[in-house]
Amino acid sequence: MPGNVGRAMLGPFADQAAVDVLNHEMGTDRPVLVQYADWISGFVTGDMGMSYAYRSPVAPFLGTALLNSAKLAAVAFVLVVPLGIFGGVIAALYRGRPTDRILSVVGLSATVVPEFVSGILLILIFGVWLRWFPISATWADGAGPLTQLYHLILPAIPLVLILFGYIARMARAGMIEALDADYTRTAVLKGLSYPQVIWRHVLRNALLPTISVIATQTVYLIGGLVVIEILFHYQGIGSLIYTAAKKKDFPMLQAGVMSIGALFALTTLLADLLYARLNPRIRFGGQE
Amino acid sequence: MNTQTAAAGWRGDLRRLSRSASFDIGVVIVLFWVACALFGPHLVPYDPFADDLLNSLMPPSFAHWFGTDQLGRDVFSRVIVGARDILTVAPIATVLSTILGTALGLTMGYFGGVIDEALSRIVDAVLALPTVIVALLALTALGTSNITVMVVIAFSFAPVIARTVRSAVLAERGFDYVAAAELRRENTFYILFIEILPNVLPPILVEATVRLGYAIFTVATLSFIGFGIQPPSPDWGLSISSNYGLIGGGFWWTVVFDGAAIASLIIGINLIADGIEGLRHD
């Protein structure tokens, strides 16, 4: 923990005596290692410490922020998963034709353009010019789910753009593999109609790699949340970490980063379980 | 596998690559920006730093193709010269991470066992956090500078490269030429870097290209949130961050061209990476 925390909080023009008192109050005048040991021992017992900036416990801030980010991520996923899979399936069905190429280049481009570029354009077009959507993702107290959703659509779009390419690409690959597989041919030979075959066999197989993409992209998504939440003025985990970094609020910053690590472990686990449930080869692995 | 056939393979690859339109477009875009970064200051119509306060925020015109910013500086000149910092920081970060990741991956793949286990845990830990977050943490602690940005990106990208290299090395490990070198009692350094490395170069190059795209993305994002390239650089992310409040007032040209520049550079690099990767899957 470099720098003088009290000084950083009170500003350059504050009286040295005031800075000293504050540092003493917060314990930031002790050796760094002692502070760190203190913090770690607190963390493992579930005490995430006190925020330097707000002089109140970190935990409630973290809870609200994680919940808010989860809402935003949920909206993004609900939009992007069907869209991505649909795009991938279409591309696979038109494999090698212009539709496929266009989808692939568009998907790739959408995926790599930074969120702040797409976000600013969205704010400008839909928030300021057309006024179709609120540009602030924060809703008034007591707003119902629909209002919340209305506030979250615009901020979710940059995330959708980022994820669309990945999911579409994975879905396309999974779809192609499935289309070429023996069981599809068997199914067609058995007399099932083409849409039925796609629905029953192919989609499920195409979903599998998509799930692993979602799992691996979660981390990346959280990184993207920093920018989105700042831009759309939303109190999630990304903006929590950003403000903590700006204010040198180390307990808040550490707790935020730790929780993201934990979140990563959790999503990876969930994705593995889901994958296993959906994948017959793993599910019946013991019998094959 | 010897170097001669590998070289011939490469030439064939290049020929096939140049037949892919998206790859070509990518190369053209990236070369354009590289040229801007290298020679920009000599090519632009105005000094990108020269103020002209009485002609500030002028819309695009013949005199100023992309208009002028708040200090009356020529936006076109700034966008062109703005390529310089990001195309210095991001590639250096990528090269550093590739070197680090390759060394790590070679070690993990070749030695295996406990060393591999231990290093893999570290790699997993680093991969559990988004680069932007790691960078925020590190830059808050170490202070912001181009060098810290490079180092942070290098460290957080190295694990991905290490993973790629490790699996490639595992495949090479079983080949006779490795066993032969071991029998000749060559030292480990020689085996790793002279014998194995040339054979795992292609996946490393692909991975490095992909990482370069991410590095540019990350540097731009960090600059946008104020933790990356610092003023008075005409950097794109930085310009967008200091001007985006103006777009609602109608001064769109102070932001849109910088945005297009970032987008085009990243798309260009990814088209190249995509082209190379597609080749390897064919």
Add this chain to the structure above:
Amino acid sequence: MTINHKLLDILRRGRNEHENHLIDGVVREAVSRREFLRYGSVLGLSAPLLGGISGALGFGLAPVAARAGTPGGTIRFGHIVPAGAINPVTIADPGGVTILSQFAEALVLSAPDLSAVPLLAESWAPNNDGTVWTFKLRQNVKFHNGKLMTADDVVATFDRLADPAVGSNALSALSGMLSKGGTRKVDDYTVEFHLDAANGNFPYAVSTDNYNAVIVPAEMPDDFEATMIGTGPFKLEKYTPKVGASFVRNPDYWGAAPLPDRIEITFYDDYQPQILALQAGEIDIIQQVPVLQAVGLLADPTFNIITTPSSAHHQVHMRTDMEPFKDKRVRRAIALTLDRPKFVQGLLRGKAQIGNDSPFMPAYPSTDSSVAQREMNIAEAKQLMEAAGMAGGFKTTLTTEKYLEIPDYAVLIQNAVKEIGGDITLNIMDQGAYYGDAVPGKSPWLDSEMGITDYGHRGVPNVFLQAPLSSTGTWNSAHFANAEYDTLVKGYIASLDLESQRASAGKIQTLLLDETPVIFSYFYDFLTVTKAGVTGVVATAMGHIMLAQASL
């Protein structure tokens, strides 16, 4: 000017020496009318009395524009998120001040025109040498918890602020002026401030300028943020750290009934999102916005800009003890390369006053306006460089903070000194890094050869004259040490009447122009933006925003 001497004599009765001296000044026309009104308010002359004297002297007191707004409604405004917990003792940032100004009040309002207006104090007066100031408090003022505000609360408030052991942010503003124990209760509604040294401008130290000095109950709870008990026109409804707050009308307010039913505040990390939110119709007011960001709003008829002149400025310091700035001619030459009117026009869109390389901005009544304004003069600058033996130019690094238009200002200076062969490398850091530990040796702010530092508004120049420029000053980044200057400043601060203040000011201004340890090229206005049609908003350059008489 037709003077009604008879009336004036009646009015003079019971006035003390300083007050009569001021009246003499205005009669002799040594003090302008505007300055008379302003300085009279500092000395505690009541508004009716000032009006009477003005009338006797043949000029009227401008009637207060009292346009009644419509009561009711919710006003939504945005401002930068407070840096820490809301506690009047520790608040140190404009975001915190804005919140404070919703529910709490000071004894005195330092009004936008720099005059001292009674708020919780009804009147005040100094003793003869300016070491004791007596304040009469307003009666029947109730705190939000229903208790009456009395002298005990005022004494407790100031003892807390002057206590070195509680981490008070007002300590530097009060040090050398008011110590713990210096505030004494005379009766329930009279308080005496016994000062450490004579001070002619003391009312500003207990005004909104010293933003920590809001009167709160003597028994202040540890968790102040949960209740926010004050005397203000609005009572806390809900406060969510980092997110926002809401306040409701205080039905027991001592002054005119507040118009809005509710105030809804949203916090933002930056200015850009606030501007976009205003443009998208999500908020009605932005408490403050730097002019560079407000450019898009300036010419837009759907918004209204409230311009509050302020003494806020950016000091460009040059290390007087280090090359290349050891020679004062070099420092002067650099100051001469700057085209100040162009900066004000281009960089600040006209929303600033031109500075003359001293803290005495034109709006301060004590400023000696006969001191000639420094103007751009490249020929003279070149001669000075030659005389200093530096015709070949110089190289230096300008270190500064990324804040408001400072990076752009740095670029302008960098470009300007090219004219005299100056080669400046810019090193622009984030604010925290620039200020460092704020002690010499550990702070680029105090250690750099050349730098630019932001200074907030003050109603009187005292702080600007001491901390950054006196030889013992704690913020003296120019390392300027000049015994004559120190003496002049001491004299200035102790003087109680405007004429002697102005005489010292003139000498200080001339000395600083000659030495130029710090360039003051402009004092920028404080801009508050509202949706068109919003009326009655009062803002101060300290960050207060008062909406009691505001309506949409």
